[in-house]
Amino acid sequence: MAAPSAPKKITWIIGLAAGILGIIGHYAHVDILSQYNYVLLLVGFIVLAVGTTFREI
Known part of the structure; x- marks a missing residue:
């Protein structure tokens, strides 16, 4: 199993915005x-x- 990687900035912003909403x-x-x-x-x-x-997302 691959180690987790940091998501791209836009992915992080979308996930955070959906959670906050x-x-x-x-x-x-x-x-x-x-x-x-x-x-x-x-x-x-x-x-x-x-x-x-996934690294590319």
């Missing part, structure tokens, strides 16, 4: 964010996990 949607009542808060958190986690697994 998911957290905001959980604690504040924003219609679209509150409806998809768990999906946003999951997408953010998956983007960061894939970004650390």
